[in-house]
Amino acid sequence: MFANRFTAFIDACTLVSALKRNLLLTLAEAEFFRVRWSDTVLDETERALVAIHSKRGIENAAERAKRAREAMENAFEDANVGKFDNLRLPCISLPDPGDTHVLAAAVKTRADVIVTENLKDFPEEILEPLMIEARSADAFIADTIALDPGRAVAAIRTMRMRLKNPAKTAEVLLIDMESEGLVETVDVLRPHVASL
Numbered sequence: 573m574f575a576n577r578f579t580a581f582i583d584a585c586t587l588v589s590a591l592k593r594n595l596l597l598t599l600a601e602a603e604f605f606r607v608r609w610s611d612t613v614l615d616e617t618e619r620a621l622v623a624i625h626s627k628r629g630i631e632n633a634a635e636r637a638k639r640a641r642e643a644m645e646n647a648f649e650d651a652n653v654g655k656f657d658n659l660r661l662p663c664i665s666l667p668d669p670g671d672t673h674v675l676a677a678a679v680k681t682r683a684d685v686i687v688t689e690n691l692k693d694f695p696e697e698i699l700e701p702l703m704i705e706a707r708s709a710d711a712f713i714a715d716t717i718a719l720d721p722g723r724a725v726a727a728i729r730t731m732r733m734r735l736k737n738p739a740k741t742a743e744v745l746l747i748d749m750e751s752e753g754l755v756e757t758v759d760v761l762r763p764h765v766a767s768l
Contacts, residue, residue, distance in 0.1 A: 576603040580712065581653070581678040583671075583688035584616035585730045587644075588624065591752050592709045596687065597647065602727035604716050610653045610677040614641050656680035668693045678704055714756035721722055725764045732768065742768035 580600075587593050587609070600607035618637045625633035645652070656676045666672055671693045678686050679702055686694055686706045694706035707715075718725040732745050740748065743764050749758050762766060 579681060580605045580680060580684045580685050580687050581608045581674065581683035582613070583674055583686060583690065584613045584620065585689045586687050586709045587613065587617040588620045589752060590640075591748060592713075592754070593640075593644075594640075594755070595713050595728065595749075595754075597644065597708065598727050598731040599716050599724060600648065600714065602723060604675065604719060607648055607651050608653050608677070608681045608683055609644075609651055610656070610673065612673045613677070614644070614652075617641065623669055643666070653677040653681045664694060664698055667695065668697065675699075675702075675704075680708050685712060694721065710754045710756045713754065714760045717757065717760045721764060722758070728761070729768050741767075 579755045580596075582596060586596070597607065599605065613727075621637035621640055624634045625636055630636065656673075656679070659676045659680055661672070661676060661679065664672075664675070666675060668690070670691065674686060674688070675694070675698075677683075683704055686699070686704060687709055688694060688706055689708060691706050691708060695705070699706055717728075729742075729747075732742065733738055745768065746758050746761060746765065749761075
């Protein structure tokens with residue numbers, strides 16, 4: 573429904589969180605938007621997941637991170653944005669030059685939004701002329717749910733029911749969301765907790 577019109581480029585800092593990743597990909601699968609990323613973003617995500625898993629003492633950290641990446645790639649085969657390395661963005665200087673690849677890929681795929689936790693690295697005065705907005709995962713997910721709460725809640729309920737290790741009640745899922753900083757998302761979902 574919305575997928576044909578709206579494209580979201582997801583930054584690695586957002587994909588690293590299993591819960592944020594799961595919510596975003598669930599809503600993309602429900603066709604609220606087209607999800608996009610690049611090999612560079614997935615490489616950064618995979619490296620960060622290895623570091624997080626290793627720090628937590630999880631065995632086979634590299635293998636688990638690779639499986640997470642492969643699952644994303646297999647579920648969204650058309651999500652990868654390529655051939656943007658030579659894209660010139662004249663007079664654009666981001667606060668963190670290391671994020672230039674994110675902006676270049678977003679421009680290449682004609683993304684409407686970059687979903688990132690590093691909002692300060694994507695100033696509005698740089699993005700606005702390119703007709704791109706930077707949003708936190710929380711704001712983006714909350715706004716997406718508000719487009720069609722019934723359909724979004726049904727998709728998130730399906731996601732919740734797939735969680736097996738451990739299984740989660742709707743209330744526990746909302747608590748987990750709050751602990752991940754998804755406060756706006758919880759505010760939008762709380763009235764629908766009985767359906768979640």
